[in-house]
Amino acid sequence: MSFFYHLTKEEFCKIWGVEGNMVNYTLCALRAAKISNAVSKMHGDVSREMWSGFENICEITHITNAQNKRFWKDDILEEASEKNDTKTMLSRKVDMKKELFETVADQTGKWFDPNVLTLVWARRFAGYKRANLLTLHKERFDSLLKNTKYPIQIIWAGKPYPEDYGAIEIFNELFWLTLPYPNATVLTGYELNLSSKLKRGSDVWLNNPKITREASGTSGMTAAMNGSVNFSIPDGWIPEFAKHGKNCFLIDPADASWSPDKQNEDEATRMLDMLENEILPTYYDNKKKWATIVREGIKTVAPAFDSDRMADEYYRKLFV
Numbered sequence: 578m579s580f581f582y583h584l585t586k587e588e589f590c591k592i593w594g595v596e597g598n599m600v601n602y603t604l605c606a607l608r609a610a611k612i613s614n615a616v617s618k619m620h621g622d623v624s625r626e627m628w629s630g631f632e633n634i635c636e637i638t639h640i641t642n643a644q645n646k647r648f649w650k651d652d653i654l655e656e657a658s659e660k661n662d663t664k665t666m667l668s669r670k671v672d673m674k675k676e677l678f679e680t681v682a683d684q685t686g687k688w689f690d691p692n693v694l695t696l697v698w699a700r701r702f703a704g705y706k707r708a709n710l711l712t713l714h715k716e717r718f719d720s721l722l723k724n725t726k727y728p729i730q731i732i733w734a735g736k737p738y739p740e741d742y743g744a745i746e747i748f749n750e751l752f753w754l755t756l757p758y759p760n761a762t763v764l765t766g767y768e769l770n771l772s773s774k775l776k777r778g779s780d781v782w783l784n785n786p787k788i789t790r791e792a793s794g795t796s797g798m799t800a801a802m803n804g805s806v807n808f809s810i811p812d813g814w815i816p817e818f819a820k821h822g823k824n825c826f827l828i829d830p831a832d833a834s835w836s837p838d839k840q841n842e843d844e845a846t847r848m849l850d851m852l853e854n855e856i857l858p859t860y861y862d863n864k865k866k867w868a869t870i871v872r873e874g875i876k877t878v879a880p881a882f883d884s885d886r887m888a889d890e891y892y893r894k895l896f897v
Contacts, residue, residue, distance in 0.1 A: 594633060607634035614895060615639040616793040617814045623789050638894055641814050642793040643887035646879045649799040651777060658804070658875045663868040670780070670804050670871075677778025680771065681732065685762045693760070694860045695730040696808070696852075697779035697800075699767060702737035702744040705790040709747050711783065712754060713845035721849065722758050727857035731755070734764040734775060776800045781826075781856060784809040785848065787837075788830045801825075801878040804871045808856065810844070818882065824873040826856055 589595065593605045607613055607628060612635050615621035621639030628634055651673065657665035674691040681689050689695065702708055711731070712718045721729060733751050737744030748763070755761040764771060776782070782800035784791075784807065791813035798814070801807055807825035809815045821827040828851065831843035860867050880886055 604628070604631060604634070607631070607637070610635045612636050612638065612895060614891075617641045618817055619789070619813060620792040640887060640890045640894060641817060641882070642795050643882045643884045644795050644798045644802070645884045646802055649773065649776065650802045651804075654804050655802075655875065658872045661872070663865070663872075666804065666871065667864070667868060673777040673803070674780075675778075677732075677774045680774055681762060681764065684764055684766075687759055687762055689730050689760065690728075693728045693730050694780045694857060695732065695778065696781040696783055697732045697734070697775050697805070698783040698785075699732070699734040699764075699772065699775045700784075700794070700796050702735045702748050703741065704743050704747070705787045707785050707787060707841070708733060708735065708744075709751055710785050710841060710845050711848055712751070713841060714849065717849050721852065722761055724853075724857075727853070727861055729760065729852070729857065731761040732764060732775065732779070733762070734767045734771060736767050772796075772799075776805055777803045779805040780860065781806050781808045783848075784812075784815070785828065785844065786810055786812050787840075788812050788833070795882075798878055798882045801874040804875060806856075806867075806870055806874055808848075808851070814882065818877060820873075820877075822855075822870070824870060824877050826851055 584592075593608050595605070615624045615637060616639070618639050618641060621637060625637050628637065651669070654666060654669045654673070657669060671691045674689075674695060677695075678689040678691060681687055698708055698711070700706060722731070733755070735748075737748055752763045755763055764775075776796070776799050779800060782797050782805045784794060784797050786794070788810055789812060794813040794815070797807045797809060801818075801824070807815065807819065808828070809819065809825060810828050810830060811819060815825075815827075819825045819827050828844060828847050831840040833840075835843070859870075
């Protein structure tokens with residue numbers, strides 16, 4: 578409490594309406610501020626509902642997070658996309674995959690094929706992000722990796738917090754699970770350089786958090802800027818961007834009234850169904866459609882999710 582300067586406990590509780598001995602800092606901040614913001618439209622809806630039962634709080638608006646396109650984008654890919662030059666766009670993507678696969682080989686000794694669809698899950702490891710959801714049905718996961726008609730390569734990367742033992746356990750589980758497979762792996766050292774290579778070198782960017790837990794998420798934005806197709810639960814920023822089959826692939830959430838385990842099982846099934854029946858066949862059998870989806874993702878991610886828009890909104894909506 579020392580950071581409240583000279584206020585006594587009684588004065589503090591009176592000013593911020595605190596009852597009892599528990600202090601909710603978020604509630605105090607909402608009462609002290611003139612205005613606050615969530616970081617996506619959906620996050621705003623969830624936040625307003627969460628705090629609707631409390632008195633004397635400020636307005637909660639939303640300003641969706643964004644990424645700096647100038648920093649992340651690939652100039653050759655962007656130019657080819659703007660010119661509808663499918664041949665150059667797809668060949669550039671192969672070159673970008675080769676760059677990533679050098680890192681895969683250095684870390685794991687596994688040689689990935691740049692002509693095989695490569696799916697990446699890479700972000701902070703946290704329980705609600707469900708890094709291992711794709712592996713929940715072990716037999717189907719095994720069949721997916723052994724499919725010779727529609728081959729796939731899968732990469733996980735990210736870092737758990739040092740004392741988040743649940744997330745560390747998931748990380749280790751994925752490491753041992755993928756070890757025997759020549760076309761699946763876990764990479765370490767998830768910093769800016771590896772993050773950039775993963776976004777540039779992936780064909781599909783998987784995002785499957787527990788619905789309403791992802792306030793915004795931004796990795797999929799930079800992936801789309803580099804021609805990686807988002808494959809996502811409609812949480813965070815995704816509902817503001819996504820058009821299924823046009824610029825991404827959406828996973829329908831399970832019934833919210835079901836138990837967490839049943840929801841996980843259902844959504845894991847939906848993910849595998851979509852991979853096997855829609856994403857992989859499109860990639861291998863309909864290159865023209867795949868290129869159109871990639872191009873539409875690049876086109877629609879900016880300027881809506883470029884940091885110029887975000888900075889402008891913070892200035893106009895919050896600080897003026």
